[in-house]
Amino acid sequence: MAYILITAVALFFLNIYTSTSLRSMIFSAQKQTMEERAQVLTTALLQLDELSSSKTEGVVNSLNDLSTTRTVVTDDGGTALYDSLVTGNAEGKLLLFPEIVTALSGEDVFFSCYTDGAIESRAAIPLVKNGKLLGAVYLMQYDTDQGALVDTLQTNVLRLSVALELGVILISLVFSTAFSRRLRRILHSVRKMGDGDYSYKLKLRGSDELTQLGREFNSLSERLEASEQRRRQFVSDASHELKTPLATIKLLSDSILQNEMDAATQREFIGDIGREADRLGRLTQKLLTLTKLDSDVSDEREIINAAQTVQKVARMLRPLAKLRRIRLECTPEEGCSIMTVEDDLYQIVFNLVENAIKYNREGGWVGVKLFRQDEDVVLTVEDSGVGIPPEAMTHIFERFYRVDKARSRAAGGAGLGLSIVHDMVGRNYGTIGVAARVGGGTVFTVRFPLFETEEETT
Ligand code: ADP
Numbered sequence: 001m002a003y004i005l006i007t008a009v010a011l012f013f014l015n016i017y018t019s020t021s022l023r024s025m026i027f028s029a030q031k032q033t034m035e036e037r038a039q040v041l042t043t044a045l046l047q048l049d050e051l052s053s054s055k056t057e058g059v060v061n062s063l064n065d066l067s068t069t070r071t072v073v074t075d076d077g078g079t080a081l082y083d084s085l086v087t088g089n090a091e092g093k094l095l096l097f098p099e100i101v102t103a104l105s106g107e108d109v110f111f112s113c114y115t116d117g118a119i120e121s122r123a124a125i126p127l128v129k130n131g132k133l134l135g136a137v138y139l140m141q142y143d144t145d146q147g148a149l150v151d152t153l154q155t156n157v158l159r160l161s162v163a164l165e166l167g168v169i170l171i172s173l174v175f176s177t178a179f180s181r182r183l184r185r186i187l188h189s190v191r192k193m194g195d196g197d198y199s200y201k202l203k204l205r206g207s208d209e210l211t212q213l214g215r216e217f218n219s220l221s222e223r224l225e226a227s228e229q230r231r232r233q234f235v236s237d238a239s240h241e242l243k244t245p246l247a248t249i250k251l252l253s254d255s256i257l258q259n260e261m262d263a264a265t266q267r268e269f270i271g272d273i274g275r276e277a278d279r280l281g282r283l284t285q286k287l288l289t290l291t292k293l294d295s296d297v298s299d300e301r302e303i304i305n306a307a308q309t310v311q312k313v314a315r316m317l318r319p320l321a322k323l324r325r326i327r328l329e330c331t332p333e334e335g336c337s338i339m340t341v342e343d344d345l346y347q348i349v350f351n352l353v354e355n356a357i358k359y360n361r362e363g364g365w366v367g368v369k370l371f372r373q374d375e376d377v378v379l380t381v382e383d384s385g386v387g388i389p390p391e392a393m394t395h396i397f398e399r400f401y402r403v404d405k406a407r408s409r410a411a412g413g414a415g416l417g418l419s420i421v422h423d424m425v426g427r428n429y430g431t432i433g434v435a436a437r438v439g440g441g442t443v444f445t446v447r448f449p450l451f452e453t454e455e456e457t458t
Contacts, residue, residue, distance in 0.1 A: 007168045015161040019154050026119065026146055027112045034110060034123040034139055037066055041073075041137050042125055051075060051127070051134050053091065056082040072138040073127075074100055081135065095138070099124035103136035118147035182210050189217060198225035237400040241283055241414045245276040252276075286416040289347075290399070293423040299341040301428075303451055306345060306377055307332035310370050313349040321357050321366065328357070332370035336377040338448040340428040348424050351417040352381040352444050358413070359442075360385035376447045384441040388434065396434055397422040 044059045045051065056073045060066065060082060071084040078100055080090045099109045103124035112121040121141045127134040182204060192200040198221045204214035252269045255261075261269075314330040321328040338345070349368075356366040360383050367382040388396060392403045402415040425432045430448040437443045 007172065008165055011161045011165045011168070015157055018157045018161075022153050022157070023114060023150060026150055027121075030112050030119060030121045030141070030143070030146065031110045031123075034068075034121050034141060035108070035125075037068065038123045038125045038137050038139050041066065041071070041139075042127055045073065045127055045137065046129050046134075051081060053081045060084065066139075068139045069142040070138075070140040072100070072140075073135060074104070074138065075135040076104065076133045078104060078136075097122075097124075097138065100136050100138050103138070104133065106133065114147060114150055116147075117151055118142055118144045119150065179210070182214075186210070186214060186217060189221070193217075193221050193224070196228075198222075198228060234399060238287055241400065242280065245280045245283070248276045249273050249280075283414050283416075286414065286420060289420050290416065290423070293420065293427065299343070301339050301341055303337050303453060304340050304342050304345055305334075306336045306338050306370055306379070306448075307334055309342065309345045310349055310368060310379070313346060313353055314368060316350070317353050317357060320354070324357055324360065325363050326357055326360050327365045328353075328368070329366070330368040332368070333372065336370050336372055337451045337453050338377050338428075339451045340448065344424045344428055348421050348446065349379065349381075351421045352379075352446075355417060356381050356383035356385065356442070356444075359383070364441075372450060373447075375450050377450050379446040379448075380443055382437055382441065382443040384437070384439070387436055387440055388442050390436070393434055393436075397432070 041060065041063060044063060045056065048055050048059065051073070060071055060073070068084070071082070072080055072090070072095060073082040074080050074095055078094050078096050080093055080095045083090045083095075099111065099122050102109045103126045106126050106128070108123075108125045110121070110123045112119060114120075119141075121143070122139070124136055124138045126136050185202060185204070189200050189202050200221070201218050202214040204211045252273050256266055256269050310330060310332040314328060318328055353366065353368060360366065365384045367380070369378075369380045369382075371378055386404075388403055392401075395401045396403075397418050398415075399419045400415040401419075402413065422432055425446055425448075428448060430446055432447075433445045435443050435445070
């Protein structure tokens, strides 16, 4: 609406400006004509030896194309020597029109105005011969033709601007209605999304900013829908995982309370309850880690000598490997500095090596290597274990994904370890890949950008 108002005001001023310009063009043409005529008459009058009434009349009559409404010649005192008017002739009378007075003071005058459909122009110039003022020439033109021309032009300009204004208002209305309709649709979808309906999609045609906004909105709602779907899935999976050990604990404790059992069986049941409680503890710890990773709270990064962390993990897991009769070979090279959160790196290596031991065979082997390759620090964790089927490789980093559910559960896993590893590697600017190992087993490869310290560079 404001736009229409601005256009209307602009057109109104344009109308005034055009009319004024047209008038001043006509006035200046009129001025030139009047000045030329007055000049011609003055030149002719100055040829006379004396400025008398009869001689002046003779000169005026000889200039037949003077074509003015009134021509007056006065002496130096302002008395009319000649007046072309028939009715109201002022010959012999004192004529002190302002223009004549100004001309007698030695100045040229021109005046023009538009009144009652006519242009009235007046010009007066002094008659000066050899530096002596002899009188003044006064011309007056009352032009109804020019006035009619100005009239027609003004009316046409007015009509044109009204037509233009109506056109602009019409176009603006059409555009603004279409614009508001599309805006209302976007608003409607925003409200729908606010109510939690992410499936609603906007259908906008065209390629303007509004359509782009609509597309952005659609892609935003798609992402929100996917994230909401992931969140629901996560909550349902997490509840399911928590339910199983809780149900076992409940069953075991009910059995202890209801049945008369010997002390040895009771101890065995209580031991089982303790193991389930440990499983619950590990699960909640992993869930907390994932929530922390999702909320993107970034810990302080520092330059880490990755070899030391890898050795620390190997020391921690050697007893487990020994228990399972698995040979753990750890060969980290020095000079592998990376910029990371130390706890993250520890967790990454720990989860990968623990899995390599957990999903291995009796008498199997686990190899952990750390080395530099071009601009990267590479960590490989290989095992001679059960391996991962090719169809499972793409899902391995998903939350709660387990290849062999029974086996994994028996090993105490909930399918969260690798997804934690994946998210931690990502937030430390690294990449992770998994492949089947030639000769059986699996190999995980993690790459981090090498951070060269000054000592290493020199
Ligand atoms: P979990 O806590 O169950 O071990 P992970 O996310 O660590 O969960 O692993 C997901 C699944 O990937 C495991 O259940 C297991 O089936 C499979 N897996 C992980 N590491 C290995 C490995 N080194 N060898 C064979 N299978 C593995």
